Amino acid sequence: MxxxxxxxxxxxxxxxxxxxxxxxxxxxxxxxxxxxxxxxxxxxxxxxxxxxxxxxxxxxxxxxxxxxxxxxxxxxxxxxxxxxxxxxxxxxxxxxxxxxxxxxxxxxxxxxxxxxxxxxxxxxxxxxxxxxxxxxxxxxxxxxxxxxxxxxxxxxxxxxxxxxxxxxxxxxxxxxxxxxxxxxxxxxxxxxxxxxxxxxxxxxxxxxxxxxxxxxxxxxxxxxxxxxxxxxxxxxxxxxxxxxxxxxxxxxxxxxxxxxxxxxxxxxxxxxxxxxxxxxxxxxxxxxxxxxxxxxxxxxxxxxxxxxxxxxxxxxxxxxxxxxxxxxxxxxxxxxxxxxxAVNGVSKIHSDLLKSSVFKDFYEMYPGRFQNKTNGITPRRWLLLCNPDLAELISYKLGDGWIRHLNQLKHLTQYADDQCALDNIMQIKSRNKQRLAEFVCKNYGIIINCNSIFDVQVKRIHEYKRQLLNCLHAIVMYNRIKQNPNKHYVPRTIMIGGKAAPGYHVAKKIIKLFNNLARKINNDVDVGDKLKLVFLENYRVTLAEKVIPAADLSEQISTAGTEASGTGNMKFMLNGALTIGTLDGANVEMAEEMGEENMFIFGLKLHEVEELRSRGYNPADYYSCNDELREALEQLRDGFFCPECPNLFTDIADNLMHHDYYLLLADFQSYIECQERVSAAYSDPYKWARMCLLNIASAGKFSADRTIEEYARDIWNVTPSYDIIPAPSEQPLAPSIGVDM
Incomplete structure (x- = not known):
C-alpha cells in the first residue's frame, strides 16, 4: 500500500x-x-x-x-x-x-x-x-x-x-x-x-x-x-x-x-x-x-x-x-x-428498581424470573484498538492476558505509587489530548489548551441525562471569571457531543444553548484559555474512539433512578478518565469497584429523589437561596447569551423554575461543589494520575465478556468454548511504539 x-x-x-x-x-x-x-x-x-x-x-x-x-x-x-x-x-x-x-x-x-x-x-x-x-x-x-x-x-x-x-x-x-x-x-x-x-x-x-x-x-x-x-x-x-x-x-x-x-x-x-x-x-x-x-x-x-x-x-x-x-x-x-x-435489568440499581417499582406486580408473581446482568464493554474495541499506547503499556506491565480476561487489570494496583508508571499514564493521556486538540482545531476552528481539564459529556441529548446541568456549570464558571479575571483558575475545556431526536424540541434547544454559550465564552478576551466550550458535531463511534482516550473527566450526571446502566461511563473509566456522576446506573457499581474516593460523586440518591418528589418538590426554593443559580437563570431568561433573540432561552429557565422534573436545581449546588473538588484534584498531578490508574485497574468487572458469561450461565444454559481460546500470555511484552518506559 x-x-x-x-x-x-x-x-x-x-x-x-x-x-x-x-x-x-x-x-x-x-x-x-x-x-x-x-x-x-x-x-x-x-x-x-x-x-x-x-x-x-x-x-x-x-x-x-x-x-x-x-x-x-x-x-x-x-x-x-x-x-x-x-x-x-x-x-x-x-x-x-x-x-x-x-x-x-x-x-x-x-x-x-x-x-x-x-x-x-x-x-x-x-x-x-x-x-x-x-x-x-x-x-x-x-x-x-x-x-x-x-x-x-x-x-x-x-x-x-x-x-x-x-x-x-x-x-x-x-x-x-x-x-x-x-x-x-x-x-x-x-x-x-x-x-x-x-x-x-x-x-x-x-x-x-x-x-x-x-x-x-x-x-x-x-x-x-x-x-x-x-x-x-x-x-x-x-x-x-x-x-x-x-x-x-x-x-x-x-x-x-x-x-x-x-x-x-x-x-x-x-x-x-x-x-x-x-x-x-x-x-x-x-x-x-x-x-x-x-x-x-x-x-x-x-x-x-x-x-x-x-x-x-x-x-x-x-x-x-x-x-x-x-x-x-x-x-x-x-x-x-x-x-x-428470564427478565433482567442491566445494572444492580436498575434491576432492583424493576422489582420494587416498574414491574413490582410481576416480581411478586414470578420472583425467580428476575435477574440482573450489569452491562459491559469490549476491551478489544474500547482500549486495545482505540488507545493503543495505553494498551501497550498495560501489556508491558501485565502481559496481554487482560485482552480476554479484563479482571487481570486489578494487578495494576501494585503500580499505584510507582512514579514512573504514573508518569507513563499521564504522558499517554497528554498525547491523546494533543491529537484531539488538533482534530478540534482542524474541524471546528477552536484552539484549546491541552493543559486544561478535558471535561467530556458524550451521549444522546435528553433531559434526563442533564446536559443542561453541565451548561449551568459553564455559565457559573464564566461568571466567576468575568467577576474576577485575574484570579487563578484551573483551566477547563468542556466538550458535549450527541444527537437530539429530530422532533425533540427541548433537546435541540439545549444544543443551541450550548453553542451560544460557546460563541460567547470562546470569544471573550477576559476568559482566554481558562475556559473553552466545544460541541462535538455528529457524535458516532469513530469520533468516540478519538474523544474517550483523551478525556480527563467523564460526565455521568443523570438524575438518580433514570439511567438504566450506561456504557460510556465504562469506556471512559477503562481509558483513565475520572467520573463525575450521580449514584445512578452502573456508576453505583463503578464506585463499589474503585471506592468513592476515586470518583466525584454528587447529588441526590435514589431514595432521596423519591422522598423529595413524594413530599412535593419546589424548584423555586433552590432558586431563591442560591445567588449563582439565580444569576445563571436570569441570564437565560433575559437573553444574555442570545441578544439577537432575547426570548430564545426563556422557556428553558421557566421550565426549570416551575417544573424541573429531573431535579437540576435540587442537585445544582452539589454539582458545583463537586466540580470544585475536580479542579482541586487536577491541580495535584500525582493525586490525579494515581486516581486514573486505580480507575483503569478497577474496570475489570465491566467487560462485556463477563456480562455474556453471566447470560450464558444463568439464562441461555450454554458454556463458552474456552478450549479454543489460547491461554493468556504470562510474560510481559516488550513495548514497540509510543510508550516511554
Missing amino acids: SSLGLCLNQLEEMEEDAGLGNGGLGRLAACFLDSMATLGLAAYGYGIRYDYGIFAQKIREGYQQEEPDLWLKNGNPWEIVRHEYTQKVKFGGRLIRHRDSKEQVKWVDTTDVLAVPYDTPVPGYKNNVVNVVRLWSAKAPNCFSLEFFNDGDYLKAVFDRNSAENISRVLYPKDNMFEGKALRLRQEYFLVSASLQDAIRRYKSSQPGVFVCKRESFDEFPNKLAFQLNDTHPALAIPELMRLLMDEGLTWEQSWNITCRTCAYTNHTVLPEALERWPVELMEHLLPRLLDIIYYINHLFLTEVRRRFPNDEGRIKRMSIVEESPNKQINMANLAIVGSH
Whole structure:
C-alpha cells in the first residue's frame, strides 16, 4: 500500500460508520457480539439493514440540522448477500378459523414482503471463531407491475416495491421515546418474523431425517436455541414464535412451553415514555393473527393471576397485556415478561428498581424470573484498538492476558505509587489530548489548551441525562471569571457531543444553548484559555474512539433512578478518565469497584429523589437561596447569551423554575461543589494520575465478556468454548511504539 502512495489510516477514516443503531443500545449489542465470538459462543445477531442510518448531524448557527446518512452509498465490502435464505413476512389479510381452534387458524389474503439476508462476519479475538450479524433487507415479491405500466400509471407500477422496501429504508432516530407509527410496527415484526423463520430453518436442517413426526421433533428446540429480546422492540417474537410452531403442527400447550423456555427479555429503560404500547386498532390491521394469539395469551395469563391473587382487580388491570383504555393498547413489556423465562435489568440499581417499582406486580408473581446482568464493554474495541499506547503499556506491565480476561487489570494496583508508571499514564493521556486538540482545531476552528481539564459529556441529548446541568456549570464558571479575571483558575475545556431526536424540541434547544454559550465564552478576551466550550458535531463511534482516550473527566450526571446502566461511563473509566456522576446506573457499581474516593460523586440518591418528589418538590426554593443559580437563570431568561433573540432561552429557565422534573436545581449546588473538588484534584498531578490508574485497574468487572458469561450461565444454559481460546500470555511484552518506559 505504501508503494502505491496509500495510507491505511486515511483509508480507515474514509469508511462510513455502519448505520445500525442510534444510541447506547446498538453499541452495547456490538460489544456483546464481539464478546460472544471471543468466548466461542455460536451466536447470531439479527437486525435490519437500513439504507439510511441515524441522521448525520450538522450544526449551523448553533442549531442541529439533520442530513441523510446514506452509509451504503459506496457499498459495504464486508457483507455477503445470502439470497438462498430469503424469508417471506406477512402483513394485513384476514383469519379463517377452524371452529374454535387456537392452533388451526389460517392467515390469508396477506401482503407479503421478502426479507433478504446480508451477513457480516464478527471474528473472535485470535481464536479462529467467526460469528455472523445477519441483517434483513426488505424487498417486494413483485418489483414491477406490468399491468399498471401498460395502462400508463407509472407510479402505481412501482408502488408495491416502494411500500415494501420502505421497511428497511430508514432507522427511527428516537431512543428512550416510543413512537407508535405503523412503519415502526412493520419494522419490528419484519425483524422478528424473518429471524425466527431463519432460526427454525437452521434448527430443522441441523437434524436431518428427524422431521417425520413434527410435534416430537421440536422437543429439543429450547435446548438448542435461545432468543434474547433486546428491550421490547422484538417482543413480537413471542406471539410470532407461537404462530410458527403451531403452523408446524404443535399444540398451543407445546408451543407455549417451547416459547417460554426459549425467550428471555432484557429491559433497558424505566422511562414511562419509552415503554412500547401498540394500539390494538393498528395491530388488528397489520398483524391480525398475532393479535389473536396475544388475546389468548392474555386470557390464560389473567386467569392465572386471578387464581393467585383473588379479588384484586387493580392488579389485573396493571398486569394485563391488553390495556383497556379508551384506545385499547398492547403493553409490550408485559407481553415480554409473560412470555419469557428470564427478565433482567442491566445494572444492580436498575434491576432492583424493576422489582420494587416498574414491574413490582410481576416480581411478586414470578420472583425467580428476575435477574440482573450489569452491562459491559469490549476491551478489544474500547482500549486495545482505540488507545493503543495505553494498551501497550498495560501489556508491558501485565502481559496481554487482560485482552480476554479484563479482571487481570486489578494487578495494576501494585503500580499505584510507582512514579514512573504514573508518569507513563499521564504522558499517554497528554498525547491523546494533543491529537484531539488538533482534530478540534482542524474541524471546528477552536484552539484549546491541552493543559486544561478535558471535561467530556458524550451521549444522546435528553433531559434526563442533564446536559443542561453541565451548561449551568459553564455559565457559573464564566461568571466567576468575568467577576474576577485575574484570579487563578484551573483551566477547563468542556466538550458535549450527541444527537437530539429530530422532533425533540427541548433537546435541540439545549444544543443551541450550548453553542451560544460557546460563541460567547470562546470569544471573550477576559476568559482566554481558562475556559473553552466545544460541541462535538455528529457524535458516532469513530469520533468516540478519538474523544474517550483523551478525556480527563467523564460526565455521568443523570438524575438518580433514570439511567438504566450506561456504557460510556465504562469506556471512559477503562481509558483513565475520572467520573463525575450521580449514584445512578452502573456508576453505583463503578464506585463499589474503585471506592468513592476515586470518583466525584454528587447529588441526590435514589431514595432521596423519591422522598423529595413524594413530599412535593419546589424548584423555586433552590432558586431563591442560591445567588449563582439565580444569576445563571436570569441570564437565560433575559437573553444574555442570545441578544439577537432575547426570548430564545426563556422557556428553558421557566421550565426549570416551575417544573424541573429531573431535579437540576435540587442537585445544582452539589454539582458545583463537586466540580470544585475536580479542579482541586487536577491541580495535584500525582493525586490525579494515581486516581486514573486505580480507575483503569478497577474496570475489570465491566467487560462485556463477563456480562455474556453471566447470560450464558444463568439464562441461555450454554458454556463458552474456552478450549479454543489460547491461554493468556504470562510474560510481559516488550513495548514497540509510543510508550516511554
